Amino acid sequence: MKKFLQRHSQVKKYAFILLIAIEFLMSFTFLGYIHIPPISITFAYIPILVAGCFLGIGQATFLGLLFGLASMYKATAFYVLSSDRMFSPFLSGSPAASLFLSVGTRTLFGLLVGLAFFLVRRFFPYKRLGIGIISFLAPTVHAAMVYTAMALLFPRQNSGGTSTFMLDLSNVFATLLCVVLLQVLWVLYRLPIVRNFCSHVNQPTENLRGRNPLYIAWGIFILFTICAAIASSCYFANRMSYMLTAHGVTLTSEINHDLLHLQYQFMIAAFSLNFIMAISLMIIYKYLSYKTFLSELDGLTNVMGRKIFLDFCKKIVSQTSSSQSCFIFIDVDYFKNINDTFGHTAGDKVLKQIAQRLLHNFKNYGKIGRLGGDEFAIILDQAPSKQELAQKFSTFEEEISDLLSASHKVSCSIGAYYFDTPQDFQTIYAIADKMLYEAKERGRACWVINE
Template structure:
């Protein structure tokens, strides 16, 4: 599980977005419907979604946020008496209030996470998910009413009432099931899976930059500071305004005004957090699309522009270290094209690129820089013996690409110290490559400029 959360950013982002939605629903009217004498809530729906998509740990955390939001809202002096027991500051049994507001919601999230985990292993997982989502509102009500009956018996709540299905209950059950199952289906749709792969693979592309994190971090800090200052300002101005209108603003009223302002602040910060996460996800996706657009269409490896861009990044990140630059040119490729056709020629190029990638992907970058010309930037300082072994094996591997004719290539290998201008590396390596061609092709020539 840790590996998934460390490497799969998309899942992390979606989970964070759902937590932010939970905060918004817990702190605004979106998650509550007031039906005297108590409040009926739909703020648990993000918890059900998280339990469906992820697991017990994640849904328990969502339940914790829901519970804390419920506790905070119940702390205002103007809430109904039946709701005041959810706050340890308003009831005569503080521990009981914490268990009621927070404990039941954490337990709710945990149980749902476990149920959905079992459903995913079932042969009829879709049916099981449907039954769980339909039962979720009643499970939430059962846990809350049971806790209220045990911890605050004087309120006179009877859990038997939750088993009676009213028209409003059917609407809530249907709405919960429709939302959760629709999001679950969308999350596992081919479109979202493609988007997810792009977001998760973004950091493996040469266009990845940590600067976006610093920029969004700075924006987030600015928004937070301005929101806090605005909350303090409007709270004081509201206090002053009521006084100007002749309202005797007591300390209780002033506290409730500040309480509401903080509630509004929390919801707005959650909304801004959602916006920042969406911006980051779109940025990662667009950068990955930019990267894939620069891949060579035929062979699937980097095209010339992307390869040279990657080489520039390597120059900056490996300053002072030694590396190799290789240029590989297929021998008599025009003859293969003319004799066997372009489809055979294309297959030779694809298999050649695949062998080149398999040989050097662990220690560098591979790109197609011309029609039948490929290049490799090795940012690991291999010894001449190590490189000679790899090149010998590579020439042996590509020789069997075609049954009709032996495929070979000429290779120039140039050792240098980072950083070096790419133009200089291409010029020097081409010169070494021509030596290999003059030696009869189907061979490699290595030159170490660091020994000069």
């Protein structure tokens, strides 16, 4: 699965961003903390486990850092219990100790989780069993690290640390939740439909049609959400202060601080929720964009169809920055005779093989399209030298010569036109077409490149 993830960098990026937003959402809402007597459960560390299992050590460590920062921020309020003030460098009286307790232990926990999952992926033959063991131990390890740090750094204030290791109802629930969730995610991620979805999301379709305005709209939406969340938090903090004053409650500076503190928590949670929605929409958009792109591929050869290829060409030739590109026409020689002699099935096979050879030789330089029938075209936005291009044409002609049989040589006529952008596409198209017919007039099975 690690190799699959390495081939899907876009999927990893989106997943990591989603986990960051989920971590904040869980840290600042009831989703990460549940207190229903006699059960009191903390599982805001679940995104850390997911990142360690599916992404990597660095991502799990970073999420551990965010978890710790969120815990530290929540402890920096005057309404928290005295025991919770140990987590705040501003209220505990020991800033360095509190920083390590709140942030250091959670960051170290993320590092250990990421390392444990890495070792399972790399060396353990039974992956699901290994994931289950780590998920089972993670809640206890997290609690043990925090309570041990509390006992060492704040020995006078710490009490009840030994309860961390007791198998109470809270620990059982948290452990079961971690184990079940990670196992379900593992099974889901290995489903073919999920892998196919990830493959579609990972494809960079924006370079085929230009960056879609949806990206700009997405950026505007995020900026608007941030501004709206900040404005609403400040407004409601002010209105709550006014309301309490109107009811005769005297507001001290500490109360005002706590009101604003709570509103900032609400702001972060609201922004995280909106961010999750925005990223989810972006993922769906990427998936649908690639589905649309696949529908516009040539059904026989699997290269770009005429419309999408010509749209891409117009985008390349209209670039405002000056660069040398090359447009190429390829026409299969005597293709009608191939169909008449060997049948249309053999003709289709020849077209498929030619398309594959073109992709093999030119995909690193540009895009290949089928314009119709036996006509192909290539746009090279990273054009090699004319000498190198001639060598590639020679290699290509040699590769396709024996596609049918030793007695019937397959060849192509090729016309190539080098040009500097920007330039009118119709002019380029007409000149390259002229080069192609010049190659045919020379006897076919050759190429013509403009001087």
